[in-house]
Each structure stands twice: as structure tokens, then as C-alpha cells.
Amino acid sequence: MRIEQANPFAYEFEVQNTALVLIDMQRDFIEPGGFGETLGNDVSLLEAIVPATQAALAAWRKAGGLVVHTREAHKADLSDCPPAKRNRGNPSLRIGDEGPMGRILVAGEPGNQIIDALAPVDGELVIDKPGKGMFHATGLHELLQQRGITHLLFGGVTTEVCVQTSMREANDRGYDGLLLEDCTESYFPAFKAATLDMIRAQGAIVGWTAPSAALLAALNNAT
Ligand code: TIU
Numbered sequence: 001m002r003i004e005q006a007n008p009f010a011y012e013f014e015v016q017n018t019a020l021v022l023i024d025m026q027r028d029f030i031e032p033g034g035f036g037e038t039l040g041n042d043v044s045l046l047e048a049i050v051p052a053t054q055a056a057l058a059a060w061r062k063a064g065g066l067v068v069h070t071r072e073a074h075k076a077d078l079s080d081c082p083p084a085k086r087n088r089g090n091p092s093l094r095i096g097d098e099g100p101m102g103r104i105l106v107a108g109e110p111g112n113q114i115i116d117a118l119a120p121v122d123g124e125l126v127i128d129k130p131g132k133g134m135f136h137a138t139g140l141h142e143l144l145q146q147r148g149i150t151h152l153l154f155g156g157v158t159t160e161v162c163v164q165t166s167m168r169e170a171n172d173r174g175y176d177g178l179l180l181e182d183c184t185e186s187y188f189p190a191f192k193a194a195t196l197d198m199i200r201a202q203g204a205i206v207g208w209t210a211p212s213a214a215l216l217a218a219l220n221n222a223t
Helices: 050-063 140-146 159-172 189-204 212-221
Strands: 018-023 066-072 125-129 151-157 176-185 208-210
Touching (some): 018 159, 050 151, 125 140, 151 159, 159 176, 159 189, 176 189, 176 212, 208 212
Parallel strands (some): 018 066, 018 151, 066 125, 176 208
16 A cells, blocks of 8 residues: 655555554543643644544544554553653643642543543553653563554654654664654644654655545555
């Protein structure tokens, strides 16, 4: 299969060797009262990508592709949250503090759940990650290798933080990654634009980008 309109040039993949990875589409970042807002951000910007992401997820499920959902999540005792992360910045609530949706970025709390519109279904991988990158302390690389995955399609939030970190980690591990441009968002539009540019610069130094419509078209043409 081929996404002709990918940037900086066409992206080739086979569904059976490819996973759709949705990074941290959890209430903590997308709804008021979570970590994103405690950092001082306007979370309403991020909601806008939900319909396109839902459509990409539905098409990918229909095609029979593997889906991976990640959540930025720490253990209740915060043993996997180093002071270098917890004490960063000047948030109104720190990781582990009690917020309107439960303890901030703690596994199992209401705020840590994937938003209803993108809720995982049976057979999909749900990965709790304590870092920004999806491979750090998760075992995900082994799970993907067991399934013969070589290519990764990315969506999720935020573009320049957890998505970009995960794409760079993936490239270092030998995966060909493509970021769906309208299925990712940042609290800072300029950072999203810069991240898309830097991913595909220098002949796809980190990976590719493409509008989700181009993925849907490729999947439709194949059926
Ligand atoms: N703050 C911010 O932009 N992002 C994060 O803290 N985590 C993710 O990107 N998931």
C-alpha cells in the first residue's frame, strides 16, 4: 500500500506490518481539569482533532490493522516519576496531586482514561508509559517485534512532546513512522507546525507526515 501524498515523498506500508499508534489521547490532556490545564494550557485546541482521529481509527480497525493506545501514566506511589519530571515547571497541580479528575497522571484515575470517543476495544494494546517516549520503560518494542510490526502510523498529543519523542525513539529502533497531520495537536500551533517540518526535513530524517484523508484513500483503494 502506498500513500502518494505523504511528505516529503510517498510512504509505503503493508497493513499487517503496521500499527496505528494513538499517543496519550487521555482526559488529562484533552479535558479541563487535567494535567494539560494545570500546566496553564488551553485544552480546547486539542479537542478539535478528535473527529479526524476517530475516522482514522475506524478505518484502520476495518482494515484489520493493529492499534496501540498509550497513556502517560505513573504508578500510585510515583516510584516511576523522577523529581526531574515531577518538579518541572510551575504547575498549579503536580503529577500525583489530587485534581478534579483524580490524581494527576496516575494510572487508574478518571483523568488517566482514554477519551470515550477513542476508547480501546478488545485486541488492542494499551500501554501505560511513565515517560514522554512510548518505548521508555514499557516493553512496547518487544510486543511490536512479536507481531512483526515494522511501520507505525502516529496520531495523538502533544505533537512536539510525547508524539515527537515517540517518533524519534521509533526511528532509532528501526521503524518507519508517519504522523497523521490532522490527528495530532499541540497547545502551541507554532510548535505543531515546526514539529511537522522537522520530522520530514532532510529527506524524512525522523519520518513522514500526511493528512489522514490520504490514509483513508489508500485504505479505500485497497478494498
Ligand atoms: N505538556 C505537554 O505538551 N505534553 C505532555 O506533558 N505530555 C504529552 O505530550 N503526552
